[in-house]
Amino acid sequence: MRGEPIPRYYLYGDQGEDVELDFLHIEAIRERSGANYWRISPHSHPDHTQVLLVREGGGVIRMEEKALPIEPPAVIVIPAGIVHQINFLAGTDGYVVTASLGCLRRAAAGDARLDVAVARPGVYPLAGTGLNTAAVEDTFTWLHREFIWSAPGRRTVIMAQCMRILVMILRLSISRDDGGIAAPNRxxxxxxxxxxxxxxxxxxxxxxxxxxxxxxxxxxxxxxxxxxxxxxxxxxxxxxxxxxxxxxxxxxxxxxxxxxxxxxxxxxxxxxxxxxxxxxxxxxxxxxxxxxxxxx
Missing domain, CATH: 1.10.10.60 (Homeodomain-like)
Structure with missing residues (x-):
C-alpha cells in the first residue's frame, strides 16, 4: 500500500495555487501552533519561504533529513520546497513570516547575496552573533504591526522591514557558517x-x-x-x-x-x-x- 504524499501548503493549512508576486503574511507562532498542540506535521510550501523568529520556548525542527534544536532567541529559515516538521515546546512564541518568492526578490532589490542567504535552510540562535536581539525583535514586531494596520505607506514599510529581515539572515549566515544547515537533495x-x-x-x-x-x-x-x-x-x-x-x-x-x-x-x-x-x-x-x- 502506497503512503500518503507529503502535503504542500500555501500557508500551514490552506492550499492554493494562485501565488501573487508580492504576497507576504505574518502571524504570531501561537496562533496556529497552539491550536495544533504545538506540533506542525511534515509539509512543504512550494512557492513560499518562511522565516520564524522564536523569542521564547523552543523545540525541534526537522528539515529534510536533519533534526535541529531551536534555542531561543533564534531565527529559522525554511526555503520554498523544503519539507519540514516542527515540535514546539508548549507556550513557544514569536512570529512566522510567509513570503512568496516574488516578494523576496523585490525585497532583495537585486542583491544576489540576499537571494542566496534566504535560499539556505537553517536555524540561527542569536546569541553570540553580534546582532542586536532587541533590534531583530523590533523588526518582526514592526512588520506585524504594519501588516494588520491599514495606514498610508503600509506597502512600502512592509517591504522595507522584509529587506531588513533578509539582511539579518545574510549576517546570521555569515556569523554561523554551518548554521546547522539541512542539506537539500539534488x-x-x-x-x-x-x-x-x-x-x-x-x-x-x-x-x-x-x-x-x-x-x-x-x-x-x-x-x-x-x-x-x-x-x-x-x-x-x-x-x-x-x-x-x-x-x-x-x-x-x-x-x-x-x-x-x-x-x-x-x-x-x-x-x-x-x-x-x-x-x-x-x-x-x-x-x-x-x-x-x-x-x-
Missing part, C-alpha cells in the same frame, strides 16, 4: 537553479530545451525535479511566472494590455490575451478592472 538544488534562470529569461525564452541545456540536464529530468519539489511541471512554473509578471503590470502600471504583452515577450497581443485568459479565467482587461475595484 531535485531541490535543480529547482532552485531553474527558478533563478527563469528570473533572467522568462520574458524571452519559452523553450524548456533552453533551460534544460543551460542546467545540463534533460527536459525529463528537469520536469521530474519540478514535480518532486514544487508539485508542478517545468512548463507550469514558467507559465506561472509569466502570468504573475503580467498581473503585476496590469495592477501597478498604466501601460495598455498590448504594451504589457510586448514587455513580457509576446509579439502578438491577441495571443497574450488567449494565454492569460486560459490560465487566469478572465481576460487581462477584466482582471485589471476587478483588481482596481477591489482596491477602492
Amino acid at each position: 531535485d531541490y538544488d535543480l529547482l532552485v537553479r531553474y527558478r533563478a534562470l527563469l528570473e533572467s529569461h522568462f520574458r524571452d525564452q519559452r523553450s524548456l530545451g533552453f533551460y534544460a541545456e543551460a542546467l545540463a540536464v534533460t527536459r525529463a529530468r528537469l520536469n521530474a525535479a519540478c514535480k518532486s519539489r514544487a508539485g508542478k511541471t517545468a512548463s507550469d512554473l514558467l507559465h506561472e511566472r509569466i502570468v504573475i509578471e503580467a498581473k503585476r503590470h496590469l495592477v501597478y502600471s498604466e501601460n495598455s494590455v498590448a504594451q504589457i504583452a510586448h514587455m513580457i515577450g509576446f509579439d502578438d497581443p491577441a495571443y497574450f490575451n488567449r494565454f492569460f485568459t486560459q490560465r487566469v479565467g478572465i481576460a487581462p482587461g477584466a482582471f485589471r478592472r476587478e483588481a482596481r475595484r477591489s482596491a477602492e
Whole structure:
C-alpha cells in the first residue's frame, strides 16, 4: 500500500495555487501552533519561504533529513520546497513570516547575496552573533504591526522591514557558517537553479530545451525535479511566472494590455490575451478592472 504524499501548503493549512508576486503574511507562532498542540506535521510550501523568529520556548525542527534544536532567541529559515516538521515546546512564541518568492526578490532589490542567504535552510540562535536581539525583535514586531494596520505607506514599510529581515539572515549566515544547515537533495538544488534562470529569461525564452541545456540536464529530468519539489511541471512554473509578471503590470502600471504583452515577450497581443485568459479565467482587461475595484 502506497503512503500518503507529503502535503504542500500555501500557508500551514490552506492550499492554493494562485501565488501573487508580492504576497507576504505574518502571524504570531501561537496562533496556529497552539491550536495544533504545538506540533506542525511534515509539509512543504512550494512557492513560499518562511522565516520564524522564536523569542521564547523552543523545540525541534526537522528539515529534510536533519533534526535541529531551536534555542531561543533564534531565527529559522525554511526555503520554498523544503519539507519540514516542527515540535514546539508548549507556550513557544514569536512570529512566522510567509513570503512568496516574488516578494523576496523585490525585497532583495537585486542583491544576489540576499537571494542566496534566504535560499539556505537553517536555524540561527542569536546569541553570540553580534546582532542586536532587541533590534531583530523590533523588526518582526514592526512588520506585524504594519501588516494588520491599514495606514498610508503600509506597502512600502512592509517591504522595507522584509529587506531588513533578509539582511539579518545574510549576517546570521555569515556569523554561523554551518548554521546547522539541512542539506537539500539534488531535485531541490535543480529547482532552485531553474527558478533563478527563469528570473533572467522568462520574458524571452519559452523553450524548456533552453533551460534544460543551460542546467545540463534533460527536459525529463528537469520536469521530474519540478514535480518532486514544487508539485508542478517545468512548463507550469514558467507559465506561472509569466502570468504573475503580467498581473503585476496590469495592477501597478498604466501601460495598455498590448504594451504589457510586448514587455513580457509576446509579439502578438491577441495571443497574450488567449494565454492569460486560459490560465487566469478572465481576460487581462477584466482582471485589471476587478483588481482596481477591489482596491477602492
